[in-house]
Amino acid sequence: MINLDGITIKEFRGVRELSIAPNRKSFVVSGPNGSGKSGVVDAIEFALTGDVSRLSGKGTAGLSVATHGPHVTKRDDPAAAAVTLDIFVPSENKTVKLTRSVKKPKVAVIEPKDEKLRAVLERVAAHPEITLSRRDIIRYVIIEPTERSRQVQTLLKLDGIGQLRATLKTASNRAATAHNTAKTAAAAARESLKRHVDLEKLDSDEVLLVVNRNRAILGLAALSEMKADTHVLQGAATDATFATFNKESSLRDIAALTEQTATISDRVREPLDRVREILSQLSAEPDLLDRIRRRAFVEEGLTFVDAATCPLCDSAWPDIDALRAHLQEKLAKAAAAEAIEAELLDNAARIAVEARQLALSVNAVVPLLRGEAWVAFADEVSTWNSHLDGLGRGLDSVDEIVARSDVLAGDWLAPPPDLTARLDALAAEVAALPDQTASANAQTFLALLQDRLDASRRARRAALAAELTASRAALAYKTFCEVSEHGLRSLYDTVEEDFAAFYRAINSDDEAGFKAKLEVSDGKLDLSVDFHGQGMFPPGAYHSEGHQDGMGVCLYLALMKQVLGDDFRLAVLDDVVMSVDRDHRRQFCRLLKTQFPNTQFIITTHDLVWARQMRTEGVVDAKGGVNFHGWSVATGPVCEELSEIWVDIETDLAKNDVPAAASRLRRHMEYVTSELADELGARVRYKGDGNYDLGDMLSPVIRRQGDLLGLAAKAAGSWGNESEVELVRDLKEKRSAILTRHGDENWILNKAVHFNDWAQFSRADFEPIVAVLKDLLLLFRCSTCDSWLRVLPKLGDPESLKCDCGAISLNLKPKKTS
Amino acid sequence: MSQIESQITEDFLTALGETESFDEEVVDRLRRLLSAAGPKVKPDDVVKALESKPASTPS
Numbered sequence: 001m002i003n004l005d006g007i008t009i010k011e012f013r014g015v016r017e018l019s020i021a022p023n024r025k026s027f028v029v030s031g032p033n034g035s036g037k038s039g040v041v042d043a044i045e046f047a048l049t050g051d052v053s054r055l056s057g058k059g060t061a062g063l064s065v066a067t068h069g070p071h072v073t074k075r076d077d078p079a080a081a082a083v084t085l086d087i088f089v090p091s092e093n094k095t096v097k098l099t100r101s102v103k104k105p106k107v108a109v110i111e112p113k114d115e116k117l118r119a120v121l122e123r124v125a126a127h128p129e130i131t132l133s134r135r136d137i138i139r140y141v142i143i144e145p146t147e148r149s150r151q152v153q154t155l156l157k158l159d160g161i162g163q164l165r166a167t168l169k170t171a172s173n174r175a176a177t178a179h180n181t182a183k184t185a186a187a188a189a190r191e192s193l194k195r196h197v198d199l200e201k202l203d204s205d206e207v208l209l210v211v212n213r214n215r216a217i218l219g220l221a222a223l224s225e226m227k228a229d230t231h232v233l234q235g236a237a238t239d240a241t242f243a244t245f246n247k248e249s250s251l252r253d254i255a256a257l258t259e260q261t262a263t264i265s266d267r268v269r270e271p272l273d274r275v276r277e278i279l280s281q282l283s284a285e286p287d288l289l290d291r292i293r294r295r296a297f298v299e300e301g302l303t304f305v306d307a308a309t310c311p312l313c314d315s316a317w318p319d320i321d322a323l324r325a326h327l328q329e330k331l332a333k334a335a336a337a338e339a340i341e342a343e344l345l346d347n348a349a350r351i352a353v354e355a356r357q358l359a360l361s362v363n364a365v366v367p368l369l370r371g372e373a374w375v376a377f378a379d380e381v382s383t384w385n386s387h388l389d390g391l392g393r394g395l396d397s398v399d400e401i402v403a404r405s406d407v408l409a410g411d412w413l414a415p416p417p418d419l420t421a422r423l424d425a426l427a428a429e430v431a432a433l434p435d436q437t438a439s440a441n442a443q444t445f446l447a448l449l450q451d452r453l454d455a456s457r458r459a460r461r462a463a464l465a466a467e468l469t470a471s472r473a474a475l476a477y478k479t480f481c482e483v484s485e486h487g488l489r490s491l492y493d494t495v496e497e498d499f500a501a502f503y504r505a506i507n508s509d510d511e512a513g514f515k516a517k518l519e520v521s522d523g524k525l526d527l528s529v530d531f532h533g534q535g536m537f538p539p540g541a542y543h544s545e546g547h548q549d550g551m552g553v554c555l556y557l558a559l560m561k562q563v564l565g566d567d568f569r570l571a572v573l574d575d576v577v578m579s580v581d582r583d584h585r586r587q588f589c590r591l592l593k594t595q596f597p598n599t600q601f602i603i604t605t606h607d608l609v610w611a612r613q614m615r616t617e618g619v620v621d622a623k624g625g626v627n628f629h630g631w632s633v634a635t636g637p638v639c640e641e642l643s644e645i646w647v648d649i650e651t652d653l654a655k656n657d658v659p660a661a662a663s664r665l666r667r668h669m670e671y672v673t674s675e676l677a678d679e680l681g682a683r684v685r686y687k688g689d690g691n692y693d694l695g696d697m698l699s700p701v702i703r704r705q706g707d708l709l710g711l712a713a714k715a716a717g718s719w720g721n722e723s724e725v726e727l728v729r730d731l732k733e734k735r736s737a738i739l740t741r742h743g744d745e746n747w748i749l750n751k752a753v754h755f756n757d758w759a760q761f762s763r764a765d766f767e768p769i770v771a772v773l774k775d776l777l778l779l780f781r782c783s784t785c786d787s788w789l790r791v792l793p794k795l796g797d798p799e800s801l802k803c804d805c806g807a808i809s810l811n812l813k814p815k816k817t818s
Numbered sequence: 819m820s821q822i823e824s825q826i827t828e829d830f831l832t833a834l835g836e837t838e839s840f841d842e843e844v845v846d847r848l849r850r851l852l853s854a855a856g857p858k859v860k861p862d863d864v865v866k867a868l869e870s871k872p873a874s875t876p877s
Contacts, residue, residue, distance in 0.1 A: 469868050469870070471839055488826075
């Protein structure tokens with residue numbers, strides 16, 4: 001997606017002011033612990049995402065970017081803390097400047113204001129995993145499988161897949177419930193129709209016979225067939241209104257209601273008993289009910305998480321991942337409650353179906369309750385009908401069921417008093433009515449048939465539509481599961497393959513046959529690895545810490561390759577292979593160079609040997625790095641960057657700030673001379689307290705350099721290597737000239753003068769010291785690659801004096817004479 | 819949605835389109851819904867998108 005050209009940090013974390021220029025290439029930031037390297041990583045992450053993972057997530061309670069992002073001396077001035085990145089966007093072939101300040105961390109100011117560039121940067125912001133610390137890599141390796149699955153899915157941006165799967169499952173369940181309801185209504189309507197025509201079976205030919213028999217009585221022509229849109233009174237006067245009371249049919253409706261009321265208790269006994277048991281359990285264990293309620297609540301809440309504020313309680317969280325993890329943990333704890341909830345809902349649904357069917361039967365009888373004598377009963381039946389309807393529709397959730405606990409525990413059916421007797425009386429009254437004339441009977445029969453046909457057709461259409469929707473919803477869920485599992489399986493297969501190949505590449509000497517297995521099951525992601533052909537084990541079982549670090553980085557790289565593909569153009573690795581030994585780090589350098597040639601790596605390390613390895617292996621070029629050699633609250637990281645340090649000192653002196661310049665120069669010289677003493681093998685007088693100052697090291701280093709150049713001259717002469725003789729002579733002449741100037745200023749460099757006294761000098765006194773020391777250090781450095789010269793081998797007789805790039809490589813071993 | 823999520827969603831819609839139960843109109847409705855709401859789509863909206871207009875009246 002992007003490469004970094006430049007990074008400018010102001011008053012952010014441990015950095016006061018710092019500019020580094022990776023120039024779209026890999027870059028190493030080296031320095032001892034506490035020198036401010038991670039501040040650079042934090043700054044890049046902050047600029048890109050508006051967040052600093054070190055200040056958020058688990059174990060960071062009380063920390064925040066707003067409060068702890070600014071430098072400690074600027075903690076009340078968040079506007080002073082800002083990071084600017086000069087960014088190259090390869091896809092657009094354009095550069096863009098991105099600035100973000102702690103005062104407005106969510107606002108990325110970009111210049112130029114280009115929507116395409118902004119879109120790219122927004123995509124980058126969605127990938128905080130571009131920065132990786134050692135703490136992060138442990139997340140992928142030494143972690144239990146469920147958490148690994150979550151971390152990896154978050155990294156792969158797959159959390160939406162789980163979310164969509166859950167939504168489709170809920171949709172499928174709801175569609176199935178709606179289908180069941182519609183089916184019940186259709187069956188009841190069909191039953192009502194069947195009862196009316198008084199047939200054993202609703203066969204269209206038999207219905208046609210009944211219809212035509214009644215039509216004949218009315219003098220209407222026979223219908224040839226019963227079709228989906230047939231009107232059984234077709235041909236009757238179009239303005240006629242038809243009564244729908246039909247004596248025989250009404251008697252059958254009353255009988256049906258009587259029979260249903262008498263038998264319903266048997267049909268619901270089993271589900272009702274189970275519902276009652278569960279309701280008793282919930283009553284005895286309020287915590288169980290809470291867990292069920294919270295589960296539904298949390299499940300719903302999870303779908304609304306789109307920021308670091310909880311959608312359920314408005315609590316602020318350090319970041320969105322931490323909030324999601326918290327809610328998912330709650331869901332996992334409610335797993336047992338989920339089974340009880342499912343059983344309760346299933347049994348309640350069976351009761352609801354019976355209640356709805358009974359309500360439909362009641363509906364058919366209500367119109368018969370006419371006349372003064374039935375007013376009171378009609379009211380009671382109407383109330384009962386509402387009660388049944390309420391049960392039929394109101395047992396869909398745990399809370400609804402619990403709210404009806406008393407009803408379900410007691411006389412749940414609650415029929416009107418003496419229902420059977422009163423229905424018998426109603427039936428007797430209807431039966432006592434004079435028989436309808438044949439014509440009236442036929443007319444009311446057909447009118448009521450048409451009503452019930454219409455109702456049945458509507459209900460059937462609704463049921464068929466609901467069935468189709470339910471089958472689609474079920475198929476959608478099943479298909480999504482299959483497609484996503486296939487997609488994830490093939491993705492994890494690729495990750496597994498890449499991971500093992502990367503790991504083998506950096507451990508070819510001792511684990512050339514390394515294999516790995518990533519297995520997905522039930523929301524878990526198991527990682528097992530081969531241990532020297534002895535079997536597959538969890539990564540933490542037998543492998544050393546260094547090997548585990550290697551695995552973490554390899555798995556990260558394999559995942560990033562999948563996440564971003566060709567867009568994996570930038571990664572910031574914060575001291576991630578600190579436990580990997582030197583030889584394996586060299587292989588790691590080669591892995592980065594060969595497998596990720598288009599990725600810009602910004603790598604921090606406290607290990608100067610590895611920083612150098614990255615140069616010699618070509619991961620970073622000669623100027624692709626900066627070394628921090630000190631840190632203080634006042635200055636932030638002190639860089640060993642040749643041009644910068646002298647510019648900074650000149651700036652201090654221009655402001656007549658000799659104390660600042662002196663402090664900078666002293667720190668720099670102490671650092672460089674200690675490095676050179678080590679690299680050149682200078683003989684420094686041992687001090688028990690290990691407290692060496694500039695005066696202890698400068699002279700031994702200069703002496704050692706003279707000795708080494710003497711060896712080089714002798715060796716070149718013995719081999720007859722004229723060009724090297726010439727080169728050494730040139731170096732010695734330069735050295736001599738500088739040392740003469742050095743001697744002139746020796747009073748000020750003399751050990752007798754404590755270097756802290758520099759701060760008392762005037763600018764005029766101090767400037768010559770700066771100049772001579774600057775030139776002196778140039779003698780120890782390659783002008784091509786800026787690396788310090790060093791002697792090889794480090795132990796034993798010196799054989800060569802060389803720089804990192806090989807531009808300087810002086811032989812120190814003279815030809816043996818016989 | 820991430821690239822992988824987008825790919826899985828597209829494969830999902832394609833697989834649905836190849837089944838008899840899903841006509842082009844329903845798949846399109848679902849596609850529009852998912853592209854507008856992503857994984858945060860509401861279950862009831864999914865159900866609605868899967869509904870068909872009533873077909874011919876059954877006998």
